[in-house]
Amino acid sequence: MTSSPAIRVRGVVKRYGATEVLTGIDLDAPRGEVTCLLGPSGSGKSTLLRCIAFLEETSDGLIEIDGEPLGYGPGSNGGRVRLPPASIRAVRSNIGMCFQQFNLWPHMTALGNVSEALVTVRKFSRGEAEARAMAELEKVGLAKRATHYPSELSGGQQQRVAIARALALEPKIMLFDEPTSSLDPELTGEVLNVMRRLAETGMTMVVVTHEIGFAASVGSKIVFLDHGKILVEGSPTQVFGKPRHARIDQFLDTYLDRGAAGLL
Amino acid sequence: MTWELFELLLVASIKTVALSGLSIVLGFFLAAGVCAGMLSQNVAARRAGRLFVSFFRGTPLLVQLLLIYHLLPRVGIDVPSEVAAVIGMSLCTAAYQAEILRGGFGSVPKGLLEAADMCGIGAFDTFRRIRLPIAVRLTLPALTSELIMILKASSLVSVVGVIELTRMAQDLAASTFLPLPLYAAAGLIYLVINAVIASIGAIVERRVARGHA
């Protein structure tokens, strides 16, 4: 049990009609570490992350969260069997997710967003839920903005509320899909700082990002996707260090961000 | 046209407002249910929802009211005029509101529902706490129009014997031989009520635009 990775992906295939977007992915995300998914646009990063969250059905293959199969389990004759909804719900409750577009509920305050699932899912009383939500907002530095609606918050603040919302449910794994891509450069830092601190607490994280500086400094494992396949994976030094794969060189030319050059 | 006559119209307009208001509210909850049915995975629920909408949108309110008023006593349910009026108007407005809401539900960004899903919020709570409130906010202008439509359509409930504003004006016009001032006064009262509804709608919309409410 202790040896199983936080996330184990085996032979995952995802097709949209005839196009194969993921072509047999094998991936382990080690417990307590940050795994960064990199790759050019359209390479399948979001699709893979969404499959891990079971927001997307895989066409084939198996995914295990903490040793528990998610969505499909191994079948008798080498195939796979669909698991009952209760099992999917239970396994999924270990996963928190943050999206590129934040996806805060616009009709609820920051506090409302963070406390909502505590009340409806965890059956906390309104008071308990709000106390708990307040503590989470405090951790992302937004206690003072608790009564603000999403439209009254900056993008960076909205993303931090979204992180607090996910963390309030005490997930074991946090998934991030380009959490800073829709932010102005000056707001990116505050979100990355929150994520960096979260990583220091030992949270298992899988982060799709174009922030190569962040990936190189916080990531312990870099996974480079290209055309639905894992092209290279390893530690930041293995992946970014020289000599490096020609595709990575090309990719770095396109995406290399400020401050990252010094880290490589 | 005396103050006494105008007062009688005002009293009758209270009935107009009360019956319309009650119908709108009951109709809204019914509409939410019908809409949930139309959007459900369940084929039978979808069919039932669509059938409801096509019947109550496809027949005149006048016919619906007469049907209810004459049908219910046949099956042994004796309903007062007011109740028949509210049932008829609620069913009718529910069909329209359900269609309005369906459009609103279609415009709720998918990501907001995925966020709910990732928080473990079940389908029913997601509908109640997230989809419905957002759909209502997106469709407020259309819902305000529907409120005004039903208020005007309430003049039809006189056919089941309810003395509301229009009917009161008719009765008074017949007994006083003053049709013009009475109908003008009735029209004015409708206009004022609807102006109030429209401005409340505008205020709510503005609050919502800021994210509040």
Ligand SMILES: Nc1ncnc2c1ncn2[C@@H]1O[C@H](COP(=O)(O)OP(=O)(O)OP(=O)(O)O)[C@@H](O)[C@H]1O
């Ligand atoms: N619902 C869908 N239907 C059909 N094709 C899809 C769908 N979603 C994604 N795709 C395709 O799958 C491929 C991978 O998409 P994905 O969003 O996973 O890429 P990505 O690596 O996250 O890219 P980006 O960096 O632009 O976010 C793309 O070619 C995309 O067009």
Ligand SMILES: [Mg+2]
């Ligand atoms: Mg993507």
